[in-house]
Amino acid sequence: MDKTINQKAWFLxxxxxxxxxxSAVLPLMxxxxxxxxxxxxxxxxxxxxxxxxxxxxxxxxxxxxxxLASLGRNLFFSAVILAIEVPLGIVVALSMPRExxxxxxxxxxxxxxxxxxxxxxGTIWQIxxxxxxxxxxxxxxxxxxxxxxxxxxxDAWVTVxxxxxxxxxxxxxxxxxxxxxxxxxxxxxxxxxDGASRWAVFKAIQLPKMNxxxxxxxxxxxxxxxxxxxxxxxxxxxxxxxxxxFVSIELVKIALGQFDLGKAAALSLVYNLIxxxxxxxxxxxxxxxxxxxPVKEGAA
Amino acid sequence: MHSIPGRRLIMALFLIFLLLPIYWLVNMSFKTxxxxxxxxxxxxxxxxxxHYRRIFTDESWYSGYINSLEYVxxxxxxxxxxxxxxxxxxxxxxxxxDKHLFFWLLSNRMAPAAVYALPFFxxxxxxxxFDTPWAVALAHCIFNVPLAVxxxxxxxxxxPREIDExxxxxxxxxxxxFIKILVPLIASGIGVxxxxxxxxxxxxxxxxxxxxxxxxxxxxxxxxxxxSAAGMDWGLLAAAGVLTIIPGALVxxxxxxxxxxxxxxxxx
Numbered sequence: 001m002d003k004t005i006n007q008k009a010w011f012l013x014x015x016x017x018x019x020x021x022x023s024a025v026l027p028l029m030x031x032x033x034x035x036x037x038x039x040x041x042x043x044x045x046x047x048x049x050x051x052x053x054x055x056x057x058x059x060x061x062x063x064x065x066x067x068l069a070s071l072g073r074n075l076f077f078s079a080v081i082l083a084i085e086v087p088l089g090i091v092v093a094l095s096m097p098r099e100x101x102x103x104x105x106x107x108x109x110x111x112x113x114x115x116x117x118x119x120x121x122g123t124i125w126q127i128x129x130x131x132x133x134x135x136x137x138x139x140x141x142x143x144x145x146x147x148x149x150x151x152x153x154x155d156a157w158v159t160v161x162x163x164x165x166x167x168x169x170x171x172x173x174x175x176x177x178x179x180x181x182x183x184x185x186x187x188x189x190x191x192x193x194d195g196a197s198r199w200a201v202f203k204a205i206q207l208p209k210m211n212x213x214x215x216x217x218x219x220x221x222x223x224x225x226x227x228x229x230x231x232x233x234x235x236x237x238x239x240x241x242x243x244x245x246f247v248s249i250e251l252v253k254i255a256l257g258q259f260d261l262g263k264a265a266a267l268s269l270v271y272n273l274i275x276x277x278x279x280x281x282x283x284x285x286x287x288x289x290x291x292x293x294p295v296k297e298g299a300a
Numbered sequence: 301m302h303s304i305p306g307r308r309l310i311m312a313l314f315l316i317f318l319l320l321p322i323y324w325l326v327n328m329s330f331k332t333x334x335x336x337x338x339x340x341x342x343x344x345x346x347x348x349x350x351h352y353r354r355i356f357t358d359e360s361w362y363s364g365y366i367n368s369l370e371y372v373x374x375x376x377x378x379x380x381x382x383x384x385x386x387x388x389x390x391x392x393x394x395x396x397x398d399k400h401l402f403f404w405l406l407s408n409r410m411a412p413a414a415v416y417a418l419p420f421f422x423x424x425x426x427x428x429x430f431d432t433p434w435a436v437a438l439a440h441c442i443f444n445v446p447l448a449v450x451x452x453x454x455x456x457x458x459x460p461r462e463i464d465e466x467x468x469x470x471x472x473x474x475x476x477x478f479i480k481i482l483v484p485l486i487a488s489g490i491g492v493x494x495x496x497x498x499x500x501x502x503x504x505x506x507x508x509x510x511x512x513x514x515x516x517x518x519x520x521x522x523x524x525x526x527x528s529a530a531g532m533d534w535g536l537l538a539a540a541g542v543l544t545i546i547p548g549a550l551v552x553x554x555x556x557x558x559x560x561x562x563x564x565x566x567x568x
Binding site: 003004005006007008009010012013015016017019020022023024026027028030031091092094095096097104106107108109110111112113114115116117118119120123124125127128132133134135136138166169170198223226227229230247248251252255256261264265268271272275276278279280282283 | 305307308310311314315317318319320321322324325328336337340342378381382383385386388389390392393394395396398401403404405406407408410411412413414415416417418419420422423438439441442445446449499502503504505506510519520523524534537538541544545548549551552553556557
């Protein structure tokens with residue numbers, strides 16, 4: 001890279017720094033502060049040290065049990081939706097029409113679910129899945145399935161997962177499409193001359209070229225599914241029982257529902273730490289992938 | 301040979317899967333509540349505009365849309381304005397702590413909104429911004445500013461350095477170069493970044509709901525009102541939902557040619 005060293009560049013970055021610091025650092029300090037204290041109301045606080053953290057990480061307590069259970073559910077949820085959305089997104093990207101008005105039409109329809117407010121996404125599926133007034137629920141029940149996402153855990157899970165696939169597969173598909181578009185035609189011509197099969201073209205040309213965007217897609221999807229709140233909250237409210245209560249839902253219940261500031265703050269910090277670690281891995285892999293490429297090209 | 305066998309069928313099936321739930325919402329918004337509850341009809345047999353009329357005439361309903369648009373626009377303007385110079389700096393220069401700063405920004409994009417809900421509530425109450433569009437707009441900066449920096453950095457890096465150098469040789473001052481030359485060159489990138497800020501601010505509910513109570517309540521929060529003692533007002537809920545989809549659909553149309561590149565964060 002031929003970037004020049006210039007410390008004055010800090011002046012250009014300063015506005016961003018101030019705006020984000022105002023929104024990020026002050027609130028985070030508040031959280032750290034709360035996580036070490038206990039309160040009996042009336043703005044009287046007591047030092048509690050690492051008590052909340054001990055409780056949080058101990059599955060035998062109420063708080064710890066709830067946290068670890070919701071964490072487990074959340075990881076399972078993220079794994080399932082990644083396993084569905086990534087292959088499906090690739091297939092959809094490969095199925096995109098090549099030219100003409102249909103490209104624009106497909107792009108607009110694909111992007112549509114991404115621009116619907118998250119609670120409306122929840123509302124759409126809440127209505128769509130209801131056995132009495134929703135098309136999906138009605139059809140399934142008349143086909144002989146006893147489908148009811150309000151009372152049956154499995155149905156609730158299926159609904160939440162299908163909803164997420166509906167909502168976010170387009171993101172993976174659009175990213176992959178952007179990656180595919182950047183492949184020069186010469187690659188395909190060379191493959192044709194070599195008589196490469198369809199599968200070989202995919203494995204040798206398309207998949208390596210999609211590497212970077214796939215990485216972005218997987219990590220964005222992991223992050224966003226790991227902090228999912230609004231959609232399952234609207235559809236199932238975390239139920240039936242606690243079966244679809246993910247970490248964010250649990251956190252909001254503790255923080256804004258019970259106003260248990262200390263517990264909520266401790267949970268927030270651990271939750272944030274997990275995200276931060278994953279984010280760091282993401283960043284390192286991304287920047288390495290970016291810097292390795294020119295070296296390889298130079299060596300070849 | 302770029303594509304796979306049966307691609308038309310796959311694409312058609314997937315698009316139907318995407319559109320069917322949306323169709324159902326639109327369908328319901330034109331039905332009377334009696335028709336929704338009593339019969340299962342694939343299209344409105346007695347089409348009515350009563351739900352839309354109610355939303356457009358009742359101030360407590362349509363003010364929600366105005367409130368939402370207000371903070372979304374403020375947020376988009378702030379995000380782009382502060383992100384532009386920063387994107388240029390990250391793209392062109394190396395400076396003390398640049399990598400750490402970039403990572404810190406990125407980590408804020410990934411931070412769960414639920415973590416910040418309560419501290420934001422305290423912070424904005426303390427400085428008297430609670431229940432104003434400014435509170436929500438500033439709160440949404442936490443994920444939109446990093447995103448805008450990220451996208452714009454990709455686009456600025458696509459502009460050859462020679463252009464900067466030529467401009468400075470021609471005697472352009474830095475601000476003049478920035479506004480007269482750089483901004484027009486990355487206009488499509490600014491459009492994409494603005495689109496993404498608009499999108500993420502528009503779809504977010506948790507913070508917007510936590511930071512408002514009466515005056516600046518967003519439409520998404522007002523929608524929860526349709527649950528009443530008499531049961532759900534499904535038709536009204538559906539109509540309100542349809543109206544929230546329209547602004548998004550409009551902006552997609554304008555950026556449709558850049559959308560794929562934008563989703564790859566300007567890095568393809």
